[in-house]
Amino acid sequence: MAKPEILQENGQTVRSFELVAKEAEWALSKDKNVPVWTYNGVVPGSQIRAKVGEVIRVTLKNELKVPTTIHWHGYPVPNNMDGIPGTTQNAVRPGETFTYEFPATVPGTYWYHSHQDSANQEDLGLYGTLVVEGPDQAQIQRDYTLVLDEWNTGSQGHAGMNMGEMDHGKMGSERMDHGKTNSETMNHGSMNMGGMDHGSHGNTSMPGMEHSNSQVPPGAMHDQMMQAMYTTFSVNGKTGDAIEPLEVAKGERVRLRFVNAGFQSHTLRLPG
Structure with missing residues (x-):
């Protein structure tokens, strides 16, 4: 979580954060390092957290070699x-800064990400979470945010695939960006992280995906494309044994926040 500077201005509480967009090397696990683009050197980027009624101020400093922005997805x-x-x-x-400022009016779980060449910049790690606490937050003993993503860690060593080079039925990368989903606070025995609307994929094909039946359902084609492209799945930027377990004591009230920062859909089942 990003540690904010807390200010009092015009009778309001302002939480001021800094996010530095820069290249880094990221350890998905002990034996998997990938080159990434990050906010503040971590994947996901530092969490922005505020309370309803406060003002959120985020200064973006761009240390990348290309232009970038921050979009506040769904907020x-x-x-x-x-x-x-x-x-x-x-x-x-590159080398410039921009300050985003807006009121925290709606409680819930959201995320932020680059909207410049977003399919590629997000895929390299330029995303993080935005949490706005509501009045019920005091009733929660433990609050966990889980960000799901997938990576290409094949022999080429790239963190992500170049989505801009894919022919998705002439679909622009900005359209693809909004196929991702975020979720509100979960109090369900099961949930479906679906809803991945990637539009029409046209005649997109990839090696190893030939079928004798040309009438492949669009959903199945999409799943096969994603499986061919990505080899490693992560939770909060870690995979396998490197994923930190969630500590919960019996009787505690726990809030789980989920964000899907990847291109694949996931079905999660939580024990009741």
Whole structure:
């Protein structure tokens, strides 16, 4: 979690954060290191957390070699804070900074990510979580955020695939970006992290995916494409034994927050 500077301005509490977009080497596990793009050197990026009624201020410093922005996925912000390059703001160029500021009005679990060449920049690790606490937060003993993602850790050694080079039925990368989902607080015995709307995939094909029956259901084709592209799955930037266990004591009230930062859908089953 990013440690904010807490200010009092005009009778309001302002939580001020800094996010530095930069390249790094990230250990998915003891034997899997990948080159990534990060916020503050970690994947996922530092969590932004505030309370309803406060003001969130985030200064983005771009230390990448390319322009970038931050989009607050699903959160109601002023238009000029929405982070859509060429539409709501100019992209933040290398060496420049931009300050996002908006009121925390709606409690829940959200996420932020690059919206400049988003399919590629997200795939390399430019994402993090945004949590706005509501009045019921005091009733929660433990609060965990779990970010799901997938990586290509094959022989080429890239953290992600170049989604911009894929022909998804002429689909733009910005359209793909909103196929990802985030979820609110979960109090269910089971949940489906589906809803991955990637539009029409046209005649997209990949090696090893030939079928004798040409009428392959679009959902099955999408799943096979993703399985061919990605080899490693992560929770909070770690995979396998490196994933930190969640500590819970009997009788505690626990809030689990899920964000799907990847391109695949996941079905999760939680014991009742």
